[in-house]
Amino acid sequence: MHTHIVLFSLLILGLNFSSQAQAQNTHVNPWAPTELGVLPPVPSLTNGIWLKGELHLHSRHSKESSNNPISKILAFSKAVGIDYLCITDHDNHVDGDVEHNTWADPEFKSDSILLLYGAEWTTTRGHGNVFSARPYDHQRLYDVRDQRDVVVGAIVKELGIHLSANHPSGKDHFGYSYDMVKSIEVWNSAIWSKNANAMMIWDDMLSSGRKLTGRGGSDAHHGVPETPDKATKNSYQARANYVGTPTTWVFATTRTSQAVVDALTNGRACVTANPYTPRVEFYADWDQDGKMDMMMGDNAKATGKPVRFRVQLTGNANPDSTYTVNVIKNGNPFNTFTAKGKTPTVEFTDTPEAIGRTYYRVEVQGPIPPYPQVPGSMALSGNMVGLSNPIYFNFDPNF
Ligand SMILES: [Zn+2]
């Protein structure tokens, strides 16, 4: 009799276990591995246009922002030559309803600047930015913010949005799986020095096999007040950190919002201290025919033969100054070069391993050109001119 009761209890327990296991199995893993085939061909290096923009910015629709209506942001951006912009207001300040706040603002329109749709996904597990070429149902992302990564990841996939990890080492750092993001904010605000840990996290994510785009974002919350009586205790920030500190450049196939998001996803992007800083371009000649055939963000199979690399500072370089180019290979210092001239250029050769992953990226130091509209920013950025995204070998595009 006693034995029967024990057996019966075990049976009940067993049933309970199996029904629990079944409940958990209802989640489908959105990142299930797929077979690694031939790598997609590298897109054209010439068929495109460089666009500069700002990817993290708060308007008056974020509660703690001040003196920062969208019209002011747009007028400023136009004046300094910004091509694209994503206003990323805190979604929790409007209970997720970004659609009827930031995006519904009559000032949210521009003839000259590509306006991305997005928001700062502001959760107890940290912050991430959304970048989208078109309106999407942000409320759905907001509503699952406290759920498991598999739930959030499925929504991100379904909405077709680019999710990006914000200020990854600071307060409110992104506390979800990096499997669901396509980029990481390695340069937050004009204060370059506080990004050291973010850069380390980026190198670790790259080393683990993620093809993850590094991007910038000023995270500016405050505009210059119209009159002295409108000043707040934070007004001083607008003179040191505003649109374009730093600036993220993308090589887009066309001047469209979708092409901007695609370039960001693909990693054809670099980050510079401000909109007037020379752009950091990074190329490789994979087949050694004397012509560059890859650029940053591109991924190719390593052949075991040497590859020629080129770093080029394009635009507003100071011909009397010397720039220092640090090459990082697989997260470690590889070599340091100096360059001068109107278009400072550095070339070097290395052989990526035929088996296993290799990536190269560069950081450029030197004088930062004046940004008169945000005069306090240059001192905060120090001598950090800009950084490239990596050139990749043997990375699994389905990771
Ligand atoms: Zn944040």
Ligand SMILES: [Zn+2]
């Ligand atoms: Zn923010």
